[in-house]
Amino acid sequence: MDNKLLPLSFSVEANKGVYALLLGSGISYSSGIPTxxxxxxxxxxxxxxxxxxxxxxxxxxxxxxxxxxxxxxxxxxxxxxxxxxxxxxxxxxxxxxxxxxEEKRKLPTEAHHAIAQLVKEGYIRVIVTTNFDRLLEQALDELSVQYQTLYHESDIDGMKPLAHSECTILKIHGDYRDTRFKNVTDELQQYSESLTELLQRIFDEYGIITSGWSAEWDTALRDTIKSVKGRRYSWYWHSFTKELNSKAQDLVSFRDGNIIVDSEGADHFFKQLLENVQSISEIKKANPESLQLKIQKFKKHLNNGYEMGISELITNETKIVLEYFNTINFNESASIEVLNQRIQEIKDRTKTLATLVYILANNVCNVGQERILIETLERLTLNKYNSGTPRLLDLQKIPLQVILYCSGIALTKNENYETLDKIFVKPRVRDHLNNHWDFATYTAPSNGLHDLFSFLYSAHRYYLPVEEFIHSYLKDVLLESQLMFDVVEYDIFYDLFEFLRSIKCRHLGKGYQFYSGRFGYKHDKRHIESLLKEGSLNKEWKVLALFNYDYDDFKKAFTKLVDDFQGSYKYNINGLMDFYEEASTS
Structure with missing residues (x-):
């Protein structure tokens, strides 16, 4: 089995519905049905x-x-x-x-059954096939999977949108029971306009796994594939031998595709793919149980004041996160599909560390525990790899942002602004290329991650793509572990942390390093108004720990934030300054 099957398996599991299949007669070979x-x-x-x-x-x-x-x-x-x-x-x-x-001929093969199971579990939703037979439909029927079959131009006009169909089978040469066949020789030079447009959409919007198709005779299909210039997701070509025919090799080269050699055939290939995907999914499902055990153990150490145990658990999880980057080929192509796969793997490995750090920050009560927080942030600044594809290299910066937010949100929620101030300024950067940078500069979203997530979220056009990613990810982590009561509570403390981070950066003279958080373009700012009102009424306001305990320093930084937003069509916090001044004079 080719070792490229493993990354494909991880990608299929992490990107449900992103891959479509392109199947030829080789998929039915073992059933005894002729081509x-x-x-x-x-x-x-x-x-x-x-x-x-x-x-x-x-x-x-x-x-x-x-x-x-x-x-x-x-x-x-x-x-x-x-x-x-x-x-x-x-x-x-x-x-x-x-x-x-009796001889088990002309029946669905292991490949058909494996594909049907991948469809049932939501991993595959679109199948393009040159085959006339109905073996795939039979395998889907056995699993009671709903699907639409398109084998004539008239079917395309009334089809259900691909995104709304559990499964779509596009039989480009027709179905033997319909008898409105397309020719199987190379005389067929082009498809109808509707079929061409549908195929172009599939080849543009989906990653493709090809199996059992030689590309030798289908002139129109080859031309349609070559008419699509997009490279959103990778193409994988299952081959029985190391050498492809010239026409197939030409398509693989055109699509920058990956050839997976499995000489045991389509049955073995799809069976292995299904088993890999299911195993990866099961491993992920097993994580919550082990996470709960670690949470219980961690809380026990906190209650007993067992600082060494706290440090060991945090250190071990930090190593798990950092060691993951040893498995990445930083010189591979950074397609959206590859990046999404890697980010999902980073999220999976960072989840436990994020949870434990949040618990620690929410309960930190001495200098030793503060030191563990700061030390963890410092360790995550060590970007070991500095040569390769830039967007892949920038993946190393994701865990640091996640842990900074976990710490910051918990400390904000617990009103521990003294420790919050320390995590903003105390950590030292260990990245040997940028160890002269201060922590605020190094953790700026503009330091690589903004470009990475702008690329990934280009269709959404987010103002703050990094912050949107962190918000979505930590919401799942903290609500799933029941460390936040609900989404409303989470949003309140997430916004307050980003608000304080924005002002703190301006206090440090680095407002450009963290221009704004999600609060900047949200209409509902009542939770921020409540914080400002508390500050206007209380001269011992705890937030002042972030500003040398000096009220004037806070107001200068806050004024700078408001001035920076003047004239911006994206952000609007003018009302906050008006509210603050009114509260101060009342």
């Missing part, structure tokens, strides 16, 4: 026999006899005039006899 070319050859042989002649190459004989190419539909019509006769003629090639059933 379209094989059927054409047999029909030409029968015509040759009726003419009382005998040649080794029946298709060549047909072409010489009738002085024209052997086209599938014309050859069938010579042997069967009516639609019902044509169905009867083809039935023997596709439908099993009792003997076939």
């Amino acid at each position: 379209g070319w094989g059927i054409l050859n047999e029909l030409c042989r029968r015509i040759m026999k009726l003419n009382g002649e005998e040649e080794e190459n029946a298709i060549k004989w047909y072409q010489e006899k009738y002085d024209k190419p052997a086209l599938y539909d014309e050859v069938i019509e010579m042997l069967a005039r009516t639609s019902s006769e044509r169905q009867g003629l083809l039935k023997e090639f596709f439908e099993p006899t009792e003997e076939d059933i």
